[in-house]
Amino acid sequence: MAQIVVKNVKKMFGDFTAVRESSFTIEDGEFFMLLGPSGCGKTTTLRMIAGLELPTSGEIYLDGEEISQRPPSERDIAFVFQMFALYPHMNVRKNISYPLISQGMPRAAVKAKVEEVAGILGIKDILDSPVGGLSGGDRQRVALGRAIVREPKAFMMDEPLGALDAEFREHMAEELRALHDRMGATTVYVTHDQLEAMQMGDKIVVMNNAVIEQFGTPQEIYDKPATMFVADFIGSPSMNFLPFKGTVTPGSEMVRLNGHDEAVPKMIEGAEGDLVFGVRPEHVFLSNESGYRAKVLAAEYLGTTQIVTLQSPNGELKARIDARETVSPGETVGLEFRSPTITLFEKSTGRALRSVLNDEVLGNG
Amino acid sequence: MSSFSVTEPSNRSKWIAGALVIGYALITMIPLVWILLTGFKSPADAISYPPKVVFEPTLEGYVNLFTTRTRQTQEFLDANPPQNWADEIVRQYDMVIVGPSKFGERFMNSVIIGFGSTFLSIFLGTLAAYAFSRFKVPLKDDLLFFILSTRMMPPVAVAIPIFLMFRNLGLSDTHLGMILLYTGVNISLAVWLLKGFIDEIPREYEEAALIDGYTRFQAFYKVVLPQAATGIASTAIFCLIFAWNEYAFAVLLTSANAQTAPPFIPTIIGIGGLDWPAVAAGATIFLIPVMIFTILMRKHLLRGITFGAVRK
Numbered sequence: 001m002a003q004i005v006v007k008n009v010k011k012m013f014g015d016f017t018a019v020r021e022s023s024f025t026i027e028d029g030e031f032f033m034l035l036g037p038s039g040c041g042k043t044t045t046l047r048m049i050a051g052l053e054l055p056t057s058g059e060i061y062l063d064g065e066e067i068s069q070r071p072p073s074e075r076d077i078a079f080v081f082q083m084f085a086l087y088p089h090m091n092v093r094k095n096i097s098y099p100l101i102s103q104g105m106p107r108a109a110v111k112a113k114v115e116e117v118a119g120i121l122g123i124k125d126i127l128d129s130p131v132g133g134l135s136g137g138d139r140q141r142v143a144l145g146r147a148i149v150r151e152p153k154a155f156m157m158d159e160p161l162g163a164l165d166a167e168f169r170e171h172m173a174e175e176l177r178a179l180h181d182r183m184g185a186t187t188v189y190v191t192h193d194q195l196e197a198m199q200m201g202d203k204i205v206v207m208n209n210a211v212i213e214q215f216g217t218p219q220e221i222y223d224k225p226a227t228m229f230v231a232d233f234i235g236s237p238s239m240n241f242l243p244f245k246g247t248v249t250p251g252s253e254m255v256r257l258n259g260h261d262e263a264v265p266k267m268i269e270g271a272e273g274d275l276v277f278g279v280r281p282e283h284v285f286l287s288n289e290s291g292y293r294a295k296v297l298a299a300e301y302l303g304t305t306q307i308v309t310l311q312s313p314n315g316e317l318k319a320r321i322d323a324r325e326t327v328s329p330g331e332t333v334g335l336e337f338r339s340p341t342i343t344l345f346e347k348s349t350g351r352a353l354r355s356v357l358n359d360e361v362l363g364n365g
Numbered sequence: 366m367s368s369f370s371v372t373e374p375s376n377r378s379k380w381i382a383g384a385l386v387i388g389y390a391l392i393t394m395i396p397l398v399w400i401l402l403t404g405f406k407s408p409a410d411a412i413s414y415p416p417k418v419v420f421e422p423t424l425e426g427y428v429n430l431f432t433t434r435t436r437q438t439q440e441f442l443d444a445n446p447p448q449n450w451a452d453e454i455v456r457q458y459d460m461v462i463v464g465p466s467k468f469g470e471r472f473m474n475s476v477i478i479g480f481g482s483t484f485l486s487i488f489l490g491t492l493a494a495y496a497f498s499r500f501k502v503p504l505k506d507d508l509l510f511f512i513l514s515t516r517m518m519p520p521v522a523v524a525i526p527i528f529l530m531f532r533n534l535g536l537s538d539t540h541l542g543m544i545l546l547y548t549g550v551n552i553s554l555a556v557w558l559l560k561g562f563i564d565e566i567p568r569e570y571e572e573a574a575l576i577d578g579y580t581r582f583q584a585f586y587k588v589v590l591p592q593a594a595t596g597i598a599s600t601a602i603f604c605l606i607f608a609w610n611e612y613a614f615a616v617l618l619t620s621a622n623a624q625t626a627p628p629f630i631p632t633i634i635g636i637g638g639l640d641w642p643a644v645a646a647g648a649t650i651f652l653i654p655v656m657i658f659t660i661l662m663r664k665h666l667l668r669g670i671t672f673g674a675v676r677k
Contacts, residue, residue: 050576051575051576052572052575052576071575071580072572072575072576073575073576073577073578073579073580077576078576079572079573079576081569081572081573083567083569085567085569085570085572085573086573087570087573087574087588088570088592089591089592098574098577099576099577099578102577102578102579102583103578146573146577150578
């Protein structure tokens with residue numbers, strides 16, 4: 001198993017920049033998520049690590065060795081494709097044994113290894129069936145079997161759950177994570193589903209428009225977003241953005257939002273002009289004492305919680321509150337925000353302003 | 366109560382459609398039936414009017430097709446009794462068999478040239494189609510159009526330049542020359558058809574093979590080729606049928622050495638009067654290889670012809 005270092009990697013397709021100079025490190029044994037909307041360059045990044053695309057410039061180190069220009073067969077990396085790409089003219093056993101045959105492993109050893117892997121994945125009973133008639137989940141398991149059978153240094157997975165039914169997806173996500181914990185293999189996983197990324201990942205890289213927006217643990221990315229894009233992309237419903245004009249000075253712990261002082265984490269960086277007050281829905285509370293008033297537009301009941309949509313003087317926002325509180329559309333309520341969680345953004349660049357909340361995270365890029 | 370379905374045809378319309386298809390098939394089969402029957406008729410029955418449907422079958426046509434015969438005097442015939450059943454048949458015209466005809470040789474020429482050019486067309490066509498489908502080829506669209514443009518006129522239109530070219534290169538009346546010629550005509554069809562088939566094969570299969578430790582070429586022949594089998598089979602049928610049936614170039618460019626069956630069969634007419642049974646026998650035997658080949662490839666053919674229309 002191995003550490004993967006991606007250093008200043010860039011990929012151009014003609015004049016189109018698919019990935020702008022990107023760097024990050026995947027530690028040995030980590031379950032690493034590449035997250036972003038479609039077309040952001042996450043799959044291209046994954047394919048460059050696997051060797052299916054060669055980077056235009058930059059270096060990729062696998063276990064300390066520079067591999068960026070090597071063919072995939074010389075990298076010892078396994079890849080699980082979104083559509084599984086099982087060889088349709090072979091049965092399950094042949095599919096799983098195919099990577100071993102290419103290494104010239106003796107027949108008996110191949111057979112034993114395939115049986116072992118099939119046992120881990122619980123697909124022993126379908127080993128001799130053709131892949132054509134398999135269910136989505138079994139195809140997924142066969143694809144995983146083909147990946148793990150030769151014990152590669154790292155696994156690449158390109159939206160491996162994307163082709164499954166919603167109900168089965170969750171089950172498979174658990175199975176995948178359990179498999180990873182058991183094997184302890186470095187895994188790079190591409191997804192556009194932020195819930196999947198949060199649920200399974202040790203670390204997440206959020207990409208947008210060929211650029212890495214943020215890189216960190218799920219908690220860091222959720223609580224301390226580096227940009228408005230990340231804050232918006234992660235979380236459902238996403239972070240509320242309340243635009244305001246104002247001045248922030250280093251050391252201040254208050255901002256003026258429509259005439260009301262709102263506490264924020266102690267600022268390290270100052271800014272003035274168009275700013276954005278970012279607060280997650282679960283950190284918005286209804287309070288009659290508050291002078292900051294908003295009108296209730298709608299309430300969605302979700303069982304334990306409810307999502308209340310409100311019209312504030314700084315724009316629309318959503319609050320996630322206890323389902324037992326009664327709110328009715330049309331009424332006006334006071335709002336309070338949990339101040340230690342607030343992030344301020346510069347509106348023109350979308351960048352988060354540094355405060356005691358996020359300084360450590362933003363400091364490591 | 367009967368129930369109506371919008372998508373499912375009613376029994377009555379199924380019957381009508383079936384009858385129409387069967388009727389049409391019977392009409393198109395009349396020439397084939399005529400050839401098959403005429404091959405087993407005597408020369409007199411073959412030209413009788415109205416045509417005989419019921420007749421006494423004889424192998425005369427086949428014997429005449431495969432042998433050369435000479436007329437002999439009565440004394441010679443009396444002195445040499447017939448040696449076998451074929452000899453017996455020709456005796457009724459006071460003839461004896463003196464040797465095999467050229468038909469066997471011509472037929473083998475057809476086999477060599479037809480299958481040779483089909484193999485070469487498919488081999489080159491598959492490689493070219495794979496390259497066009499998967500790689501960034503400079504001027505790809507122009508090259509593909511150029512390849513297609515060789516099909517935009519009837520091949521015979523360039524017969525004279527090809528005749529001169531073959532004469533200068535020493536390719537006239539050679540197997541190699543005919544194989545190259547038919548390959549040249551078929552390759553555009555092969556490249557275009559096969560490119561369509563290979564485009565349909567997801568790249569992920571090859572990428573999976575690359576990841577699994579195979580080279581690009583191994584991925585091509587271990588993963589892509591088996592997937593393209595349907596396309597290769599149906600393309601091969603089209604190529605073979607063209608090369609097998611081609612007449613004009615065969616007449617023009619071949620004579621003693623590499624002549625194929627199509628220009629040979631009509632020459633039978635000239636040998637001993639209008640020998641329709643022999644011609645029909647030749648045509649029947651000539652049909653057999655393509656028929657067998659098509660039947661062998663049949664399961665691939667339907668999907669091949671409707672490719673692109675039916676998605677997996």
